[in-house]
Amino acid sequence: DTGVSQNPRHKITKRGQNVTFRCDPISEHNRLYWYRQTLGQGPEFLTYFQNEAQLEKSRLLSDRFSAERPKGSFSTLEIQRTEQGDSAMYLCASSPSVQETQYFGPGTRLLVL
């Protein structure tokens, strides 16, 4: 199965710690998206990349959130100084172009204690 993969699948951290999540998109997809999903809600768009360029980041939730895709392949999402309100599922999706279907990974579930 060559779908979108995300690691880790689960992360428990203490408030104030930094966390980093990784997303490996489908190999031929040049667009990569990050979303956050809280319990009982739909996914909320955070940011996206076309190849290595981050084309939209104004919807990142705060300056504690940052994302990179240095070589246009995998991406990382970092949350600095985590807060309890950051507890959520972080989803990654990829697509071959802006007009195509987004394929989601299984998500990383973050719990901030």
Place this chain on the structure above:
Amino acid sequence: QQQVKQSPQSLIVQKGGISIINCAYENTAFDYFPWYQQFPGKGPALLIAIRPDVSEKKEGRFTISFNKSAKQFSLHIMDSQPGDSATYFCAACNMLTFGGGTRLMVKP
């Protein structure tokens, strides 16, 4: 600001029945309307999608009806099965704006 409103929040249907989920959007610039199915602990998976140049699209038991003038679209699941029990999300555009989700339970 919630740009895509989805209803109902939860739905219980008997096996073999029709499940209907509705969505309304505000931004007339939206040009792509997918529906996603999500099982607990999994990421959303595309079910079916439509563009505003057609009023209906059918794939197997799943049908999207689209009303551009009313800015509404709906998902119909025919012959609903217990395996369809999941959360369904409508979405719009490509930096997807999701609805709040509908938790569907199909009773045997």
